[in-house]
Amino acid sequence: MSKRRVVITGIGALTPVGKTAPDFWNGLISGKSGAQPIEHFDTSDFPTKFAAQIEGYDPEDYFDRKEARRLDKVCQYALIAAEEAIQDTGLDLDGINKDDVAVIVGTGIGGMITFYEQSVSFHEHGPRGVSPFFIPKLIPDMVAGQISIKYGFKGPNFCAVSACATGSHNIALAYDSIRNGQCDMAVSGGSEAPVSRIGVAGFNAMRAMSTRNDDPKTASRPFDKNRDGFVLGEGSAILFLEEYEHAKERGAQIYGEIVGYGFSADAHHITAPDPDGEGVILALNRALDSAGIKPEEVDHINMHGTSTPLGDIAETNSIKKVFGDHAYEINHNSTKSMTGHALGAAGAMEALATILSTYHGMIPPTINFETPDPDCDLDYTFNESEVRDVKYGLNNAFGFGGHNTTLVFKKFEE
Amino acid sequence: MSQDVEAKVKSIIVDKLGVDESEVTHEANFTNDLGADSLDTVELIMEFEKDFDISIPDEDAENIATVGNAVEYLQDKV
Numbered sequence: 350m351s352k353r354r355v356v357i358t359g360i361g362a363l364t365p366v367g368k369t370a371p372d373f374w375n376g377l378i379s380g381k382s383g384a385q386p387i388e389h390f391d392t393s394d395f396p397t398k399f400a401a402q403i404e405g406y407d408p409e410d411y412f413d414r415k416e417a418r419r420l421d422k423v424c425q426y427a428l429i430a431a432e433e434a435i436q437d438t439g440l441d442l443d444g445i446n447k448d449d450v451a452v453i454v455g456t457g458i459g460g461m462i463t464f465y466e467q468s469v470s471f472h473e474h475g476p477r478g479v480s481p482f483f484i485p486k487l488i489p490d491m492v493a494g495q496i497s498i499k500y501g502f503k504g505p506n507f508c509a510v511s512a513c514a515t516g517s518h519n520i521a522l523a524y525d526s527i528r529n530g531q532c533d534m535a536v537s538g539g540s541e542a543p544v545s546r547i548g549v550a551g552f553n554a555m556r557a558m559s560t561r562n563d564d565p566k567t568a569s570r571p572f573d574k575n576r577d578g579f580v581l582g583e584g585s586a587i588l589f590l591e592e593y594e595h596a597k598e599r600g601a602q603i604y605g606e607i608v609g610y611g612f613s614a615d616a617h618h619i620t621a622p623d624p625d626g627e628g629v630i631l632a633l634n635r636a637l638d639s640a641g642i643k644p645e646e647v648d649h650i651n652m653h654g655t656s657t658p659l660g661d662i663a664e665t666n667s668i669k670k671v672f673g674d675h676a677y678e679i680n681h682n683s684t685k686s687m688t689g690h691a692l693g694a695a696g697a698m699e700a701l702a703t704i705l706s707t708y709h710g711m712i713p714p715t716i717n718f719e720t721p722d723p724d725c726d727l728d729y730t731f732n733e734s735e736v737r738d739v740k741y742g743l744n745n746a747f748g749f750g751g752h753n754t755t756l757v758f759k760k761f762e763e
Numbered sequence: 764m765s766q767d768v769e770a771k772v773k774s775i776i777v778d779k780l781g782v783d784e785s786e787v788t789h790e791a792n793f794t795n796d797l798g799a800d801s802l803d804t805v806e807l808i809m810e811f812e813k814d815f816d817i818s819i820p821d822e823d824a825e826n827i828a829t830v831g832n833a834v835e836y837l838q839d840k841v
Binding site: 418 | 780781782801802805812
C-alpha cells in the first residue's frame with residue numbers, strides 16, 4: 350500500500366515580523382527586521398539588551414483575564430497561531446470527526462517565564478508560595494494539550510522536544526501520523542517565549558548571542574563576515590496538515606505538500622556544531638531519499654543560519670558536500686536574519702516560510718549582508734527577495750544536543 | 764473594618780476568577796457559580812493568605828467554598 354499524501358491546508362503565525370501568517374510573509378519578503386530593544390525588563394546589567402519580539406503583545410487582546418493568567422506565554426502564542434491556522438482551513442469544526450485531528454506542537458523549553466517567577470516566589474515564601482498552576486504552565490507538552498482541550502481534538506497528542514529543532518520534529522511527526530493512518534488531520538508546529546531576564550541571561554552566559562546593542566535591527570546577519578551571534582526571538586507558527594484525498598474532497602485550499610524528512614544526530618558536542626558536518630549531511634541525504642528526489646531537483650533551502658560564526662560555516666560546508674556544484678544553483682536564505690531565533694518555534698516559522706516560497710514562487714532575503722565571508726560562498730539571497738519558481742524547498746533546523754532535521758516541501762500539484 | 768475585608772475579598776475573586784463583580788454575591792460558590800476548578804480554588808486561598816498576611820491551614824481551606832465563607836473566615840482572622 351502506498352503511503353498517504355499530506356498537504357498543508359491552514360497556516361497561522363505570531364512572530365516578530367508579523368502577527369498573522371499573511372503579515373509574516375509580507376514582513377519576510379519586504380526584508381523587515383523584528384529586532385528591537387527589550388523594554389519589559391531592565392537590561393542595564395545585560396551584555397545583550399535587545400531581542401526580536403512580537404510588537405505590542407498584550408495577552409488581553411486575545412484572552413480573558415482568567416484564561417491569560419492560567420497560560421504561560423508559550424501556550425498563549427501557540428493558541429493564537431493555532432486559531433488562525435484552524436480558521437484558515439475553512440473547516441466547519443462541527444462537521445468533522447474531531448477524533449481524527451492530531452495536535453503535535455512543541456516548545457524547546459516550555460514555560461520558562463513561569464519557572465522563573467515561581468522559583469522567585471518559592472525562594473521568598475517557601476512551598477506555600479508556589480502556585481497550583483506552576484507545573485501545568487511549565488510543562489512543554491501543555492502547548493499540545495491546551496490546543497486539544499480548546500477544540501476537542503482527540504487524535505494523537507504530544508510534543509517532541511529537541512531545542513531549536515523542535516518545530517521541525519513536531520511537523521515531521523504530524524506528517525507521519527497522517528501518512529500512517531493514525532489520523533486524517535493534524536495541528537503541528539512550535540512555540541517559544543524565552544524573552545525574559547533568565548532566558549536572556551542564560552544565552553548571554555553561553556556567549557551565543559549578538560551584542561550589537563547600538564543597532565539591533567542589523568544584529569542578525571547570517572553569512573556576513575561580521576556576524577557575532579544569534580538574536581533571540583519568540584512566537585509561534587502552526588501548520589494545519591491534512592491527508593490529500595480528505596482535503597481534495599472538500600475542495601480545500603492547498604498551500605503545499607510535505608514529501609519527506611531526514612533526522613540525525615551530530616554525536617559531537619552539547620552546543621557546538623560538528624565542523625565536519627557529518628550529522629547534517631546525514632539529515633540532508635535522508636531527507637532527499639525519503640522524498641525520492643535527486644539533489645539537482647532542489648531549488649531552495651531555508652537554512653538554520655543562526656548568524657553564529659561557526660554554525661553558518663558548518664552548515665554551508667555540509668550543503669556543499671551533499672549538493673556538489675548544484676549547491677551554487679540553489680537559492681538559500683536564513684529568515685532568522687529577520688525573525689531572530691525563536692528556538693522551538695524556529696523550525697515551524699521556517700517551515701512556513703519554505704512552504705510559502707513554493708506557493709508564491711518567491712524567496713525572502715537574508716538581510717543585513719555587508720561584508721562577504723570567504724567561507725560562506727553560496728547564494729544566500731542577500732538583502733532582496735528573489736522571484737523563483739520553487740518545486741522542491743528544503744528547511745534545515747538544528748538543536749543544542751546535536752539534533753538535526755531537514756524537511757522537504759513540494760509545490761502543490763494534483 | 765468588616766466592610767473593608769469584604770471589599771478586598773471580592774476584588775481578589777473578581778481578579779483571579781475573571782468574573783463580573785455582580786456575580787460575586789455572598790452565597791456564590793467558587794466552583795458551582797463562579798467557574799473555578801480545583802487549581803483556581805487553591806490559588807484563591809494562596810491569594811487570601813498573601814493579601815491578608817495570614818496562614819490558612821488546609822483543613823480550614825476545605826471549608827471555604829463560597830464568598831460568604833471566605834469573608835466570615837477572614838473577618839474572624841484579621
